[in-house]
Amino acid sequence: MSAEVKASVLHGAKDLRLETRPLPPLTPNDVRIAVKTTGLCGSDLHYYNHFRNGDIIVREPLTLGHESAGIVTAVGSAVTNLAPGDKVALEVGQPCEQCNLCLQGRYNICPEMKFRSSAKAWPHAQGTLQEEIVHPGKWCHKLPEGVSLEDGALVEPMAVALHALQRARLEEGAKVLVFGAGTVGLLCAAVSKVVSKARVVIADIQEERVKFATENGFADEGVVVPMKKRPETIEEKLSFAKEVAEMVGEKMGQVDGTFECTGVESCLQAAIYATAPGGKVMIIGMGNPIQTLPISAASIREVDLVGVFRYANAYPKVIELLASGLGSKLPGLNQLITQRFAGIESIPDAFAMAGRVKDDDGNLVIKVLVNM
Incomplete structure (x- = not known):
């Protein structure tokens, strides 16, 4: 008889229910993980608030959560790199491992990818906001001593940032602009500074977030994007984007690479204007799928627009960075987790908090964590 575990299950917009479900059997290549901590991210919030994420509509009850770590409780007979008691970070995407993209190492864009907590695959791959999961041992990365x-x-969102940096291929000491001072934007700034020794300017509409980034060493300079009357026409939008790019230029000049982490049209427009000839704009944020861009401003200056989707082959490097003392190189990393909730019963409250700008005590809400 299979074991049963408690799971948080989304049945509709803001309709989370605590249910019991059976665990699948442990195959030779699988491990069983007691999920101990999970961070809530933007895609989780989209599903929670709207029962969809953009064009992806939830078609069956869905357990959310994918930024997770836990402890191994059992291993399959063919698993040799893990043992019960090991701490692991969970890489929750499961590609086919057979298509050309997988064989090239670009498994993050495998057409058959099954990613836990995403409703894109059918049946949906259930997420990690449950007591235990069974997961392929290949995608469970052991955490060394000293890495909590x-x-x-945090390895999962850090992997997004590192993957973006690897695709940007910036030279050491490059000038970098980050749009969006949320978790992913802050981590893009962090890995740029630590790995590429970059000088970083970060931009956001919230002054408190910009201040957090500069005071905690994520960025060297900050720009608060003005909240003016929303521009309506294309001309007004592009004029505003140029204004924002000029604000960035006053702090750092034109930049070698821009990490656009908001998905907001005006930010992507400004990113093109702010990036120097021959530079790169990394498109990380998932916003409106149809946007108007000043494409000639990119093409005549050979500014490359580079898509970034999740990550591939990044987890081991991120764990290595953490083990080597990334926190000591960037003290603010330990302050990214701003609110913690305890126990599976607290998950609805955690989602309610994750959708806020500040908590009841006036503290910024950046990364909300559920500790099981």
Whole structure:
């Protein structure tokens, strides 16, 4: 008889229910993980608030959560790199491992990818906001001594940032602009500074977030994007984007690479204007799928627009960075987790908090964590 575990299950917009479900059997290549900590991210919030994420509509009850770490409780007979008691960060995407993209190492864009907590695959791949999961041992990354389970939950968004940096291929000492001072934007700034020794300017509409980034060493300079009357026409939008690019230029000049982490049309427009000839704009944020861009401003200056989707082959490097003392190189990393909730019963409250700008005590809400 299979074991049963408690799971948080989304049945509709803001309709989370605590249910019991059976665990699948442990195959020779699988491990069983007691999920200990999970961070909530933007895609989780979209599903929670709207029962969809953009064009992806939920078609069956869905357990959310994918930024997770836990402890191994059992291993399959063919698993040799893990043992019960090991701490692991969970890489929750499961590609086919057979298509050309997988064989090239670009498994993050495998057409058959099954990613936990995403409703894109059918049946949906259930997420990690449950007591235990069974997961392929290949995609469970052992955490060394000194790397905590909470650090392990941050590996997933850090992998997004590192993957973006690797695709940007910036030279050491490059000038970098980051749009969006949320978790992913802050981590893009962090890995740029630590890995590429970059000088970083970060931009956001919230002054408190910009201040957090500069005061905690994520960025060297900050720009608060003005909240003016929303521009309506294309001309007004592009004029505003140029204004924002000029604000960035006053701090850092034109930049070699821009990490656009908001998905907001005006930010992507401004990113093109702010990036120097021959530079790169990394498109990380998932916003409106149809946007108007000043494409000639990119093409005549050979500014490359580079898509970034999740990550591939990044987890080991991120864990290595954490083990080597990334926190000591960037003290603010330990402050990214701003609110913690305890127990599976607290998950609805955690989602309610994750959708806020500040908590009841006036503290910024950046990364909300559920500790099981």
